[in-house]
Amino acid sequence: MSTPQQSTFVSPRRIQFAFTDEQEQFRSAVRRFLNDKSPTTEIRRLMATAQGYDPAVWRQLSEDLALPGIHIPEQYGGAGFGMVELCIVTEELGRALLCAPYFSTAVLAANAILSAGTEEQKSALLPEIAKGTRLATLAITEPDGNWDPTGIKVVATPDSDGYRLDGVKSFVVDGHVAELLIVAARAPKTTGLKGLALFTLDANAGGVERRLLESMDPTRKIARIDFRGAHAKLLGDLDNSVEPILRTLDRAAIALANEMVGGAQTMLDTAVSYSKLRVQFGRTIGSFQAIKHKLADMLLDVELARSAAYYAAQVAAADDSEWPALASLAKAAASETYLHIAAECIQIHGGIGFTWDNDTHLWFKRAKSSEVFLGQPSYHRELLMQRWGV
Amino acid sequence: MSNLSEAEVRAEVREWLAANWDPDMSLVEWRSKLADSGWGMPQWPKEWYGRGLPHALARVVEEEFANVGAVRAASSGVRLLAAATLLEHGSDQQKKKFLRRILTGEDTWCQFFSEPGSGSDLAGATTRADLKGDFWIVNGQKVWTTSAHHADHGILLARTDWDAPKHEGLSYFVINLKQPGVDVQPLKQMNGHASFNQVFFTDAKVPKENLVGRVGDGWKVAMTTLAHERRGVDAMSALPRSGSPKGRIYLEERAETEKANQPYTWYPQRAGRVDLIIDRAKETGANKDPYVRQEIAKLMTLAKCAEWTSRRARAAQQQGRPQGPEGSLGKLAGSHVARACARVHTLITGTDVMLTGRESPREGIIAEILVSVPAVSIAGGTDEIQRNIIAERVLELPKEPRFDTGPFRNVRKN
Ligand SMILES: Cc1cc2nc3c(=O)[nH]c(=O)nc-3n(C[C@H](O)[C@H](O)[C@H](O)COP(=O)(O)OP(=O)(O)OC[C@H]3O[C@@H](n4cnc5c(N)ncnc54)[C@H](O)[C@@H]3O)c2cc1C
Ligand SMILES: Cc1cc2nc3c(=O)[nH]c(=O)nc-3n(C[C@H](O)[C@H](O)[C@H](O)COP(=O)(O)OP(=O)(O)OC[C@H]3O[C@@H](n4cnc5c(N)ncnc54)[C@H](O)[C@@H]3O)c2cc1C
Numbered sequence: 081m082s083t084p085q086q087s088t089f090v091s092p093r094r095i096q097f098a099f100t101d102e103q104e105q106f107r108s109a110v111r112r113f114l115n116d117k118s119p120t121t122e123i124r125r126l127m128a129t130a131q132g133y134d135p136a137v138w139r140q141l142s143e144d145l146a147l148p149g150i151h152i153p154e155q156y157g158g159a160g161f162g163m164v165e166l167c168i169v170t171e172e173l174g175r176a177l178l179c180a181p182y183f184s185t186a187v188l189a190a191n192a193i194l195s196a197g198t199e200e201q202k203s204a205l206l207p208e209i210a211k212g213t214r215l216a217t218l219a220i221t222e223p224d225g226n227w228d229p230t231g232i233k234v235v236a237t238p239d240s241d242g243y244r245l246d247g248v249k250s251f252v253v254d255g256h257v258a259e260l261l262i263v264a265a266r267a268p269k270t271t272g273l274k275g276l277a278l279f280t281l282d283a284n285a286g287g288v289e290r291r292l293l294e295s296m297d298p299t300r301k302i303a304r305i306d307f308r309g310a311h312a313k314l315l316g317d318l319d320n321s322v323e324p325i326l327r328t329l330d331r332a333a334i335a336l337a338n339e340m341v342g343g344a345q346t347m348l349d350t351a352v353s354y355s356k357l358r359v360q361f362g363r364t365i366g367s368f369q370a371i372k373h374k375l376a377d378m379l380l381d382v383e384l385a386r387s388a389a390y391y392a393a394q395v396a397a398a399d400d401s402e403w404p405a406l407a408s409l410a411k412a413a414a415s416e417t418y419l420h421i422a423a424e425c426i427q428i429h430g431g432i433g434f435t436w437d438n439d440t441h442l443w444f445k446r447a448k449s450s451e452v453f454l455g456q457p458s459y460h461r462e463l464l465m466q467r468w469g470v
Numbered sequence: 471m472s473n474l475s476e477a478e479v480r481a482e483v484r485e486w487l488a489a490n491w492d493p494d495m496s497l498v499e500w501r502s503k504l505a506d507s508g509w510g511m512p513q514w515p516k517e518w519y520g521r522g523l524p525h526a527l528a529r530v531v532e533e534e535f536a537n538v539g540a541v542r543a544a545s546s547g548v549r550l551l552a553a554a555t556l557l558e559h560g561s562d563q564q565k566k567k568f569l570r571r572i573l574t575g576e577d578t579w580c581q582f583f584s585e586p587g588s589g590s591d592l593a594g595a596t597t598r599a600d601l602k603g604d605f606w607i608v609n610g611q612k613v614w615t616t617s618a619h620h621a622d623h624g625i626l627l628a629r630t631d632w633d634a635p636k637h638e639g640l641s642y643f644v645i646n647l648k649q650p651g652v653d654v655q656p657l658k659q660m661n662g663h664a665s666f667n668q669v670f671f672t673d674a675k676v677p678k679e680n681l682v683g684r685v686g687d688g689w690k691v692a693m694t695t696l697a698h699e700r701r702g703v704d705a706m707s708a709l710p711r712s713g714s715p716k717g718r719i720y721l722e723e724r725a726e727t728e729k730a731n732q733p734y735t736w737y738p739q740r741a742g743r744v745d746l747i748i749d750r751a752k753e754t755g756a757n758k759d760p761y762v763r764q765e766i767a768k769l770m771t772l773a774k775c776a777e778w779t780s781r782r783a784r785a786a787q788q789q790g791r792p793q794g795p796e797g798s799l800g801k802l803a804g805s806h807v808a809r810a811c812a813r814v815h816t817l818i819t820g821t822d823v824m825l826t827g828r829e830s831p832r833e834g835i836i837a838e839i840l841v842s843v844p845a846v847s848i849a850g851g852t853d854e855i856q857r858n859i860i861a862e863r864v865l866e867l868p869k870e871p872r873f874d875t876g877p878f879r880n881v882r883k884n
Contacts (some may be wrong), residue, residue, distance in 0.1 A: 352867070355867065357867075364868060366868055376858075376866055412767070461768065465767050
């Protein structure tokens with residue numbers, strides 16, 4: 081886990097602590113769309129399919145709301161907004177638990193291309209992503225589940241017109257449906273951060289074998305991908321090939337933190353409304369102080385995690401030097417909060433909360449898998465300490 | 471509200487400071503200028519020693535004062551809680567009489583809310599005030615009254631009607647402590663300091679015109695005070711600045727601050743001193759222990775999140791949303807931070823935690839943290855009370871069952 085050290089403790093001065101009216105309106109539009117398109121009946125229907133999403137909804141989300149390219153500059157066919165708007169989208173997606181290849185395509189792949197790609201590659205690859213006509217994903221982790229890029233073992237061997245990839249990637253989000261793969265691999269005989277770079281290839285190219293894994297969270301599909309001499313192209317250039325990988329992971333961590341805050345809010349809302357309905361001992365359970373205090377604590381936890389997620393997004397949007405540290409902070413904070421809130425939501429539901437028919441477990445499972453996706457809280461806390469120079 | 475831009479305000483305050491600021495002036499003379507010009511409390515209304523600026527612009531003024539090292543209006547203790555309450559509920563006569571001397575620092579204030587029988591249950595106060603001629607005659611006992619030992623005035627919650635329901639029989643007064651009927655006795659705390667007191671009232675007198683709001687409005691008025699208290703308009707903002715620039719006024723200010731802050735020297739410690747954590751970890755080598763690193767990261771995350779949450783609340787307020795119960799969230803977060811600090815300071819300090827006073831690291835500061843943190847979750851409304859407020863006012867859950875309805879006379883007392 082070696083990352084560039086920063087010992088910035090002081091918060092930048094001009095960071096916004098409130099959304100603009102335009103951002104609030106944008107959020108409302110996204111929320112309305114998702115309320116309409118992602119009722120739990122749809123979540124349950126889609127999570128049981130192998131494909132895992134509804135192409136018609138994806139098309140609308142892309143064409144009507146332009147969400148996949150929200151943070152992609154206009155010159156590459158995007159809407160030209162930034163991290164804050166991207167995180168508004170992921171928060172709303174987390175709240176509604178929409179089954180769609182958004183995190184893979186818009187968050188992971190688009191950010192990887194934006195961070196690493198040459199001008200030419202960005203112009204070639206981003207417009208289709210922004211339009212939603214080409215699904216893409218980023219493959220970092222391998223079967224050992226390590227999110228620290230120094231542990232990458234897939235090898236990229238130079239050949240006549242590009243590279244050959246050999247090795248195995250796993251936990252690749254939407255790896256089963258992505259058309260474009262972006263793969264982190266290393267030059268032969270290198271270790272650590274040295275020799276790492278990103279490579280692109282068509283998911284249906286020769287030497288690529290994809291297998292959908294059985295995921296605990298069926299609303300977020302993951303795949304294992306075997307590479308046997310698969311032909312790939314370098315994304316960006318070798319002189320600056322590591323920094324974009326870290327940058328992409330950190331941006332993704334912030335987007336995920338916001339997604340988790342959205343999910344936690346749904347769990348809190350669900351718990352509050354159930355506690356107002358359920359009557360035991362002649363009163364609603366929400367009138368028992370044990371439940372009231374639990375819910376008050378839950379609200380505080382959600383607000384604290386929300387502050388981290390929002391702040392990290394604002395600081396990343398401003399590209400302030402402190403942002404990678406805050407990415408880790410936000411990821412760790414939101415992970416623990418989401419899981420805790422989901423578990424408490426089940427608790428407040430009593431026996432019914434433990435059933436398949438009750439929807440709570442859908443968010444609980446997203447919370448559980450997000451807890452380790454992109455790195456466990458303990459991993460990110462250690463990164464935070466290093467990045468703060470402790 | 472004024473429609474001035476940031477640049478206009480900056481220019482105006484700069485010009486005013488250039489013309490008026492003089493470090494060789496006396497403290498009261500300078501602060502009188504602040505009160506008259508409104509630059510001392512720019513967010514206060516124009517008619518009352520302020521300039522009617524929104525909070526964001528008031529910060530600009532603060533920055534400009536800091537730039538030239540100009541002394542600010544007095545802000546220590548509960549004076550600003552009293553002021554905020556008077557601004558909202560006080561008569562013009564009261565504002566004229568009290569606000570100015572609050573800002574100049576000539577008067578010090580304390581808060582007479584808690585009693586032996588009513589702490590969390592503030593509305594259960596049994597200190598009584600009876601109108602006799604032109605005076606309210608006060609009898610009873612208050613307790614945990616911070617600063618009463620050098621206060622000039624107190625904001626007092628007392629019962630004026632025993633037949634009304636509990637919350638409707640209270641009234642809110644300003645009482646002068648410098649009178650024979652007020653007996654202040656210091657109480658020693660578990661951390662060795664004596665910043666709070668018990669205060670006995672025996673036929674103490676409050677002139678009729680010092681009733682704040684109407685008879686029976688005491689609860690409503692007290693809620694204003696508490697909302698500001700939770701938001702943290704408290705002693706902390708008045709802690710001495712570092713550095714010691716030259717000029718008569720600074721000497722006077724330092725002496726005044728020292729006196730005013732004497733009850734509060736341990737307040738930073740009760741909040742947990744998160745600012746010391748990293749330095750202490752480096753100085754003891756605990757920063758190399760992976761377990762301690764995790765715990766430090768958890769604490770720093772919590773502290774940062776708490777800070778950003780209050781910034782978000784402030785930003786929302788600046789956008790025009792009224793002061794709501796989010797103060798309770800902040801207060802609860804503060805308790806969590808303080809407790810986590812005490813835990814991590816202990817991890818970092820190890821066996822030295824068995825020591826106190828000068829034997830304890832950092833001249834006793836570490837020990838003082840550990841024995842002061844328990845106050846945070848009690849003072850200003852306990853954590854449990856904050857949770858009730860959050861649950862009922864934000865989440866709109868059912869209210870606690872009541873056993874204290876009907877005429878207060880018949881309600882079970884402590
Ligand atoms: C795996 C499993 C196996 C089970 N097996 C059996 C079985 O074999 N036989 C059987 O009869 N039952 C069984 N149960 C049912 C179990 O006993 C109940 O689910 C449990 O008693 C809670 O009741 P409830 O589900 O109605 O929740 P509720 O009573 O509605 O509780 C909902 C929430 O309110 C809280 N709450 C309720 N009352 C109060 C109060 N007074 N003060 C504070 N909080 C309160 C609860 O703690 C909970 O968090 C099983 C449940 C599970 C999950
Ligand atoms: C350092 C310090 C400074 C202070 N300064 C001042 C001051 O200047 N002026 C002033 O007026 N007061 C002051 N106080 C008093 C403070 O406001 C009270 O101590 C506080 O409100 C709690 O009241 P109590 O001590 O009577 O405890 P109680 O109200 O008796 O509470 C005892 C316990 O019961 C719990 N409890 C009570 N009611 C409920 C409920 N409804 N639901 C769940 N739990 C409940 C409480 O949370 C607490 O844990 C100060 C206190 C401290 C520690």
